[in-house]
Amino acid sequence: MTIRVAVVDDQALVRRGFALVLGHQPDIEVVAEAGNGLEAIEATRRHRPDVVLMDIRMPEMDGLTATAAILEQADWPLKVIILTTFDPDEYVYQALQAGASGFLLKDIPPEGLPPAIRTVTDGGALLDPTITRRLVGRFAQTLAADAATASRLDALTDREREVLHELAKGSSNAEISESLYIGAATVKSHVSNILTKLGLRDRAQAVVFAYESGLITPGHHDIGY
Numbered sequence: 001m002t003i004r005v006a007v008v009d010d011q012a013l014v015r016r017g018f019a020l021v022l023g024h025q026p027d028i029e030v031v032a033e034a035g036n037g038l039e040a041i042e043a044t045r046r047h048r049p050d051v052v053l054m055d056i057r058m059p060e061m062d063g064l065t066a067t068a069a070i071l072e073q074a075d076w077p078l079k080v081i082i083l084t085t086f087d088p089d090e091y092v093y094q095a096l097q098a099g100a101s102g103f104l105l106k107d108i109p110p111e112g113l114p115p116a117i118r119t120v121t122d123g124g125a126l127l128d129p130t131i132t133r134r135l136v137g138r139f140a141q142t143l144a145a146d147a148a149t150a151s152r153l154d155a156l157t158d159r160e161r162e163v164l165h166e167l168a169k170g171s172s173n174a175e176i177s178e179s180l181y182i183g184a185a186t187v188k189s190h191v192s193n194i195l196t197k198l199g200l201r202d203r204a205q206a207v208v209f210a211y212e213s214g215l216i217t218p219g220h221h222d223i224g225y
Contacts, residue, residue: 003121006032006047008040008063009055009083014106018053018083021110028117037061037069044070049078051117054100056084056091064091064098071099079120079201096208101201102126123202149213155197161215163190167203168210 005022007030009015019030032043036058044052052070056063067080081102082095092103101120108116116126153161159180166176173187180187191203200206210216 001027003028003051003117004031004047004049005029005117006034006040006043006049006052008034008037008043008052008058008066010035010058014055018113021113022117025114028114037063037066040066041069041073044078045073048076050121052078052080053083054080056082056095064094067095067100068098081116081120081126096204099201099205101204120202149209150215152198152209153213153215156194160190160194160197163187164194164206164210165216167191167194168207168216170207 005028007015007018007022009018012035015033015035019033022028022030031049032047034040034043038061040052040054040063041061052067054063054067058066063082063084067082071078071080079101080099081104082091082100083104083106084091085106095103101124102116104113104116104126119126156164159182162180163176166179171179173184173191176182176187177184182190191206194200194206195202198206198209200209
């Protein structure tokens with residue numbers, strides 16, 4: 001299956017560079033380019049890509065705002081990877097809140113970009129769960145648990161809540177299996193059910209949800225920083 005990609009950046013040279021790298025991949029096709037957030041929304045609606053590479057700082061509408069708008073409107077399994085020359089923790093957290101499935105710096109080696117596209121297409125997240133946990137924990141300290149978000153936990157079984165709790169700690173499937181004394185295949189099934197029931201795209205989104213729902217709180221005794 002060919003992965004359809006849209007590249008969004010206010011610098012034409014950067015856009016063309018990414019498009020050139022991806023254009024040499026047999027399973028990836030660049031179907032659209034855009035120079036700002038507003039153009040990105042229109043291009044995404046028109047071309048319905050599988051993945052959007054999204055810059056953060058752009059004129060007219062920034063990438064984080066555009067990401068939230070695009071994912072809210074999309075009625076197909078669209079993934080967004082945030083691209084930036086900056087690496088402040090706040091941007092990572094905001095990108096995750098907006099619904100992004102990944103976060104990459106623009107100085108990523110050319111050979112690293114195609115695997116990143118394939119990772120998010122396959123349902124993975126381009127941010128280590130441990131890093132995600134640290135960032136969410138840092139910025140969620142100022143947030144109160146949202147009642148509407150917390151109510152969505154009712155859709156989960158007790159075991160699924162336990163798995164989500166472990167996942168939010170940055171545990172791998174193998175670690176969850178060992179901690180909860182369940183098989184690896186069962187863990188994988190639980191994680192899939194959790195994402196489906198909560199309408200989440202990937203594990204990084206699940207970590208954000210765990211904090212924002214109040215299932216896990218910053219400073220919890222078994223959360224390391």
